Structure formats: C-alpha cells, structure tokens
C-alpha cells in the first residue's frame with residue numbers, strides 16, 4: 494500500500510510571461526518543480542512521484558529530479574497534456590496497483606509545507622476518499638454576470654462559508670480514476686476542463702473532505718507571487 498504523488502509541471506506559465514515554462518523558472522537558484530518535489534519527498538509520506546513535463550522537456554526534467562539528493566524517492570517523468578486535467582490523467586495512467594493513495598500537486602505551489610502533505614495523506618488513509626486543503630477567504634467575493642461592456646453583480650456569498658483551495662489534493666486511487674474517466678468524457682462533450690481534481694469527484698456526487706491548508710502553499714501565477722515566494726524563503730532561511 495503506497496502513496497503516489499502526481500506533480501503537474503506541464504503548463505507554459507503564460508501569466509508569468511517568461512521565455513521558459515513556469516515549472517523551470519528558478520526561485521532561490523532552483524526550479525519551482527524541484528522545490529515542490531523536495532517538499533513532497535520531505536513529508537516522508539510519499540513513496541513515488543510522477544511528474545508531467547511540457548513538450549520536449551521530459552529529459553530535462555528527468556535529469557533535474559532523478560539526480561537530486563533531496564528527492565530520494567522514485568521519479569518518473571511523462572509528457573503532460575493540453576490542459577491541467579489531461580496532464581493529471583497522463584500521470585494517473587502510470588499509477589501502479591499498489592498506489593492506493595494518489596496525491597495531485599502543482600509545481601506552481603513550490604513552498605508547500607511537508608506537514609500539509611502529511612495532513613492530506615493522513616485524512617485519505619483515515620478513510621476519506623477525496624481530501625482538499627483549504628484556507629479562509631479574506632476578500633469579500635461577488636458573483637457576476639456579463640452586462641454589456643461591464644459586469645453586473647448578482648450575489649455575495651457568505652464569506653464565512655468560502656474557502657480557497659490548494660494542493661496537494663489527495664484521493665483513494667480508484668475514486669480518482671473513476672472521476673477522471675467521467676471528467677474526460679465531459680471534457681470532450683462540453684469542452685470544459687476542470688481546474689482541480691476534487692471538482693471531478695464532486696461531479697460524481699461523492700463527498701470531498703477539507704483539511705486546513707497553509708498560506709505558505711500559495712500558487713505562483715505572476716511575477717509578484719514569485720517575488721513574494723523569494724521573500725518567504727529568505728525569511729525562513731534566515
């Protein structure tokens with residue numbers, strides 16, 4: 494009985510706007526994907542990694558991860574797909590029968606604390622088929638609809654009941670396989686790809702459990718996020 498982590502790293506990073514894929518952009522001298530892999534390995538609860546690579550970069554990512562002294566778990570690198578959902582499905586295809594727990598984590602969240610990884614795996618091993626880490630939302634959130642050139646506010650959900658969701662998300666493997674199979678059919682029929690894996694489980698009508706996330710697991714989307722991450726690292730290394 495083992496835990497596999499799928500580390501999604503096949504995106505282009507268009508909002509970051511660098512001339513290389515986001516997962517290979519460096520933070521404190523190391524690519525984001527390496528930071529994320531090291532933290533998954535440091536949790537002590539992940540047995541192996543499958544990393545999804547951008548087109549033509551399977552070799553580069555393999556060299557980077559397979560020879561790192563801090564990633565002392567088995568690493569396979571595979572081609573990602575055109576959407577995050579397709580990339581996760583490509584990684585999931587490499588899960589073995591022994592991997593009864595599967596985590597899905599984004600290379601774009603390089604500073605995930607190892608104890609958050611432990612919390613998610615613990616909840617799945619404790620009997621929850623799908624587990625997501627979440628943090629309270631601090632902004633008031635409005636729902637809108639298009640209105641000519643602008644937008645019209647149609648509602649204000651109760652903020653106390655809203656959570657921003659992070660990764661890693663954790664699943665019983667068979668449930669995640671079933672969710673992705675159904676999700677792939679919907680993606681073809683409705684041209685709609687999910688932005689997280691738990692959403693595919695919800696679409697099956699199966700429960701998704703939430704554990705406490707961590708502000709340090711924030712996602713790097715823009716240059717400002719990268720700058721913030723380097724400040725956080727400076728602070729924690731000081």
Ligand code: CTP
Pocket residue numbers: 501502503504505506507508509515516545573574575576577578580581599600601602712713714
């Ligand atoms: N991802 C992936 N395959 C894709 C698209 C995204 O594996 N086809 C991964 C990214 O590498 C990232 C994670 O999914 O680790 C979350 O995606 P996001 O933050 O949107 O990253 P990008 O898609 O690379 O960035 P952007 O949307 O700005 O282009």
Ligand code: MG
Pocket residue numbers: 504
């Ligand atoms: Mg994207």
